[in-house]
Amino acid sequence: METGKKLNGIIDCDVHPHPKSYQVIQSYMSEPWKSRFNAQTGLRGMYDNPIHVNRLDSVTPDGGYPCSDPEFTRKQLLDEYGINYAILLPRAFVSRYSNPDFAAAIAAAFNDWLAADWLDNNNDDGRYKGSITVAPQNPQAAAREIERWAGHPHFVQVMMDSGSTAPYGQQQFHPIYEACEKHGLPIAFHPGTEGVGINQSHVAGYPTTYMEWHTCLPLSAQAHLVSFITEGVFEKFPRLKLVMVEGGSAWLPSLLWRLDSEWKPLREEVPWVKKRPSEYIKEHVRLTSQPIESPDDPKHLLMNFEMMDAKNILMFSTDYPHWDFDSPTRSFPKMPEDLKRRIFFENAKELYNLE
């Protein structure tokens, strides 16, 4: 058995609760959406993982979906590793729907379910913190959905799929960020619907295999991050925070260098970008760690942490219950205690105002 007892604290920023069945979600919806929602086949369709998308041992004792039972997850994840808080990111995959009202209805149903089954009950110690799912193709409804949950004691951020119709810095999405900023909620991007439904692919054309699709997910994260910078989102919303979930992190130094180099000669084109892009990113952006990169030489990862200032920007996550789960005790190389404490606890504690 692995144990997290050596650590002073852990905040896990990437945990995926699952409804016991899609009928549960369906029960929160109203017509006409309710009868259109296919509760048998679920939500996916393209780029399915050819192996399995969840840890095999995360099926619940009564045979239910992985991460669909708060008690079992508490035992298998929180207690097993001594995790203080787990940030819950249900996967509703709403950005893929062509009908923005349908997408908003599904998002709202997911939020109702998460509040009822994970945040308001089964949460006596307050260790589960939730993400408000919103539909990016319906920014006005998304802003209303944020208003609906703002002030809830256990919703700590807003989340969108990074699969999208356009780079997320663009102006059509700004009502969402305005609502986030107003209520002090970070916005989080999580991959999963790139090239699916109405969404553009994250590469030129469509990838062939899941391995190609999944390997390229960091490109999606980077494109949205560049868009946030070049569109001046952090000047318009100076208190907004952005969390890039599950998109890799080792690419960050190269992107910071390139952004700063491009901005210097081209800043006339983007006069609303008033300082070096790396300064905005250090102030406003945090990255979750899973899947942490594993170079053959572990010291290369520590060099990379130094280059990206991981001490202030990287937040630990497991991606429970997914197949490529990162263990708090086994996935990272040996590193200085203060750096470990920042990555495993302090950075998320500060961002989400925990404890």
Next chain:
Amino acid sequence: METGKKLNGIIDCDVHPHPKSYQVIQSYMSEPWKSRFNAQTGLRGMYDNPIHVNRLDSVTPDGGYPCSDPEFTRKQLLDEYGINYAILLPRAFVSRYSNPDFAAAIAAAFNDWLAADWLDNNNDDGRYKGSITVAPQNPQAAAREIERWAGHPHFVQVMMDSGSTAPYGQQQFHPIYEACEKHGLPIAFHPGTEGVGINQSHVAGYPTTYMEWHTCLPLSAQAHLVSFITEGVFEKFPRLKLVMVEGGSAWLPSLLWRLDSEWKPLREEVPWVKKRPSEYIKEHVRLTSQPIESPDDPKHLLMNFEMMDAKNILMFSTDYPHWDFDSPTRSFPKMPEDLKRRIFFENAKELYNLE
């Protein structure tokens, strides 16, 4: 004046000759293409650089296009820096055309012009080496074009825009790589038509500004490289070499790590990928250096060189005459002589069989 005399040799892998006017290119074309080609407005249309795309001092003495005069370029670039060989990559932007025969006709005209004006004349000392432009949307014509020039003493590689309709590892492009391999010519990808004409964008949706478009070009390079790996191109063409031109390089370590991590659990899905992706890349792929990244702390760039094995994979380039030209003497931090020699000379000498 800067001088390259301290170096034992320099091979510049990214130099852009320009016809004196587009009428020159037009003169090599036949009907019906000739009369359709707009020789007045040139080839571009979207994502134009808002400042200037060429070094201001590279306009020729008689007021002609930058890099349109082999003698002036020899003086301003080769002699100025003591560059032994310059790999010429004209910018025909052919991948953007919807009509594949039109695209092939323009590519062929560019090749005729490059051979006539730069490679067969004005090249007594053989310092100019050429790239065969081909149209990726017409793989059969591209293969014929490669056959047409194979054996020419000064064409040393085949080039395509990385702006494309699909990831370049896909099977429809394989006739091009078969011809490259047959004649021992590396294939080179150069950015420049992403999201233009028929090409997909390299981000989800279309970028807004040139800065956003240009900052994201490394994403295009990475997507094509991943496609080459996951489609098994180097197993099918075991002697093929690939050159990623002008797409950045500091991202390479993070991509190698991610590719290897993905391949291990997912290799059942891609049984034609028989070894770790990083092994294919080390053997088959080379990156050109410009624009070299400039971290605030130069030692971070040297760490990055170590992580990517720059000693064996990185090849120097200036991108002459473009605006973000890298100087052989000023753009790199101080580094060990043997590393410098590999990057500035040996890696390209070995790839292109020079001297």
